[in-house]
Amino acid sequence: MLEMTRRALLATPVVLAAGAALGQTPKTLTIGVVSDPVTLDPAFSASFFENAVFYCLHETLLVAAPDGSISPGLATHSNPEPMRHVLTLRPGLTYHDGTPVDAASVKANLDRYLDPATASIRKADFGPLADVVVTGPLVVELRMSAPYAPLPLVLTNRAGMVVSMAAVKRLGADFATQAVGCGPYKLRSWTKNSELVLERFDGYWRGPNHGFDRLAFRPIPDETVRLANLRSGTLQLIDALPPQSVAGLAQDRSVRVSQMPSLGFNAWSFNVTRKPFDDPRVRRAFAAAVDPSVIQRVVYFGTGEVAHGPLSPAVGWAFDKAYAPPGFDPARAKALLAEAGITAPLPVSITVTNSPQMVRIAQVAQAQANQAGFKVEVKQIDPTSLITVLRQRDFDICMSPWSGRYDPDGNTYFWFTKDGPNNFAGYDNPQVTTWLQQARTEADQAKRVDLYHKVQDQLAQDAPVLFLHFDAIIQASSAKLSWTQYPDAVWRLYDAKLV
Amino acid sequence: MLRRLLIAPRSALGVLLVTITLFAGAFGPALSPYGPNEPDFAATLSPPSATHWLGTDDLGRDTLSRILSGARVSLLVGVVSVAAGLLLGGPIGLVAGYAGGWTDSVLMRCMDVLLAFPGLLLALGITAVLGASLVNTVIAIAAVNLPVLARVARGQAMSVRSREYITAERALGFGSATILWRCVLPNTASPILVQASLLLASSIITEAYLSFLGLGVQPPTPSWGNMLHDAIGFLDQAVWLAWFPGIAIFITVLGFNLLGDALRDQLDPHD
């Protein structure tokens, strides 16, 4: 009863303000995140962990559900012709600063992403988008120069976030720290490296009375410390719970651990452009020498799943549960090495960043491969050098984890086609490239699945990468908090509430 | 002198601790019950027990064996980086202090630059440039030690320069190099040695910190610093992993500090 009265009182912003004036402390959800955002401008956001704030502060044109299905967000989407996508905005919406979310504003946003002078990293997401045309006060048309099936999914990501162009103009470089969007919460204050506070935006399109009065994001890089703060009640929600803590929390009734498969994979690239991994037999030998189930048990503490191929279990329609190519077998590894004419222990290096988890995996792989006729050296680099090492192919084996995409295309096309941006291995199998191109344009889902499974089989033969693990998204919250988990590990906290 | 070092209780303790570390460094690997890099995936994170006296780490490796093996790395880095700093910084300081004038100004301004550069960041920058490895860690720490030793050497050389016996040598027509080698060096050696023994301690800590950041000794080779780094992820599950490498660093550094103190007391009658 009391709760109902409180809700009724909170129903309008006017009363809320009165409540605050009477000295009620606002309902705040305090959240432990891995790092502080670098920028709040979606045009330049590159950090993965920034997403935690982005999807609360900003809103996307279309919305993806945890299962990957797309539904209308700020706009509804239709695709009358392959080259034309039409977006129709909901009427009466405004940004946090009161300026309208209309067709002109959406066009200005997309043009800003596309303008080479902006140097936005979102530009590439739009693929063959040629022109954005306003066809009505609330209608914009996206005209393509080639068919591009992933476009609706792109509009559910950061590329689909729209911001107040008035604020962009007014704030200039300061927009990065004072961004104005139209998400469920607006920026209240940001003390760098300490606390970022959002407060409820009552003009949100899903309605005014959602979630919490305030969200406070605290960057806490240390996983143990994040967890300790959750247990002590300082935090109510934390990101990236370490796998080794999951078992211990089963006893703790005040804390709830939430897990689900992520969209990505942890696979390490072989350098197929130089000795010794230019020989597929040597690659297969290494793959047979390493037992991913030990890695799953020792490094991941039983969370997530062993990976045999690129298709994530999070995308149910494409994933093949029964798929089991030839796995761990040291005898076969030795036989393959002998077949390749290698008799002495073969020196190879594994390059990893200083991420403790990756270093652990490297050491397990090292110990196992050394048993099977390799002589492995582990090289640590700092995270910034990783992309340079991968691009320059300055490695034998190098970690190359992937955050994943809802569509299986994202987990395959970028990685295993000859010119794919993530083809760090230097893999070139024309047959695989053809299959992946077909799968991209094929409308029939069953046929697509068939093509992806063919690719998967061929990858087991050619072994351009070493598939190790499908990580689980592991997050934890106070047991009293209800919220929705997504396989991209990002929160949309408009629906969070205490129960 | 050695006998006097051994009689005072504090210096005796220093000698004892350093001896233990040296012994571990020399014979540890031969004495350890397991290989330092020998994983046992069936016995990960097991607490101290009769089979594993100091427990096992996240990959099931024996902590005692890794600590013993890490002693060699820590000592190697400490001794070599101080020696390298001494071999370069000593002569620079002696020449600067003895020659004075422009030589002194130019050499010492260069040392001041290194000295004003925050030590850890200098080491961090150098390992980032050269890449993480044992050798590069030594180079980085030597670069931090270099200006400190150069300054001490210069100060000593300056104070010795004006003494009568040097003037006498000069009057006898000996060249600068000969005088530096025969007269200045022996008379400046002891304060430099004291400083070196104290730097040994700080070098071991710096190595541990670089490894702690993942920029030191490369896995699976154990160093006390990278063992501590690994332990951070398991403070909730296996706190002993953080205890033992820390204790090892502490004992070694304490030993060198005690020894440095004792040497200073011996060599500096003023105090």
Next chain:
Amino acid sequence: MRVIGSRLLSLLPVLFGLCLLSFALLALVPGDPVTAMLGMEADPAAVATLRAKFALDQPLPVRFIAWFGHVLIGDLGRSIQTGRPVTATVLTALVPTLQLGLAALVVSLCIAIPAGIIAAARRNSAADMAVSIMALTGLSLPSFWLGILLIVALSIRLPLLPSSGYVPVLTDPLEALRHIILPALTLGAGMAAATMRMTRAAMLDVLSMDYIRTARAKGLSRRRVVWRHALRNALLPVVTLVGLQLGQLLGGVVITESVFAWPGIGKLTVDAIFARDYPVVQGAILVTATLFVLTNLATDLLYTVLDPRLRVRR
């Protein structure tokens, strides 16, 4: 005055060398800020545009001269990562560092001075022994290990104090205090150890001097002699040490700040090194080093002011 002027002048080549060294080191580190920002999924065209925007495609000497020219007119440039002015970024980070340094200094002095005095006044007693042991322990404890142990004990086992983060004093004084305790203890322990030893040594020196013996002979109590007469003079070298410590502090807080996620200048520099944010690293190192040499200079001068003998000698 002329002494100060010439000393200040001699700092200029050092600071220039420092700029050159930090620039060269950074230029040699593999990777650049743009790849660090754009990450695994970067579009080559965006990389090229951004590289041009930050003039990273220019030859190194040109970049150095451009940067240094701006430094001379007091402009440290803008952060590549965040676009914020480096001067503001560094000053913002300096505030938490100075707070932490001050708190550590308070911890250090509150422990060290009384302990050092007692140890000297009762030379070779059990108290003296205890102080010596404490001092050596403090000197030999690696600070990151001490930090970890404090976190385990006071944040995880007994969740009494927050183990990371920074709260500005003006926002919430009580929380600010709670957040600063563990890092201040960690940082203060090492400083206290050195100060304790210095206090003890200086006190012993002074106590052996003639005027103290005279005072004792005149019948003044030991307590009065120690606290009233000896202390003043014994504190002189201690002041010097504290000055030097403050100078080194800016470089030395790196470890403590990373362990406790304290958003100070040490953490700023390390993070910027990893992000290859050249202007921030260079700006932060320049500011840190300038403060270091200035503090040292100030300490030297203060020493001259405090000790009349030195003035006469010069």
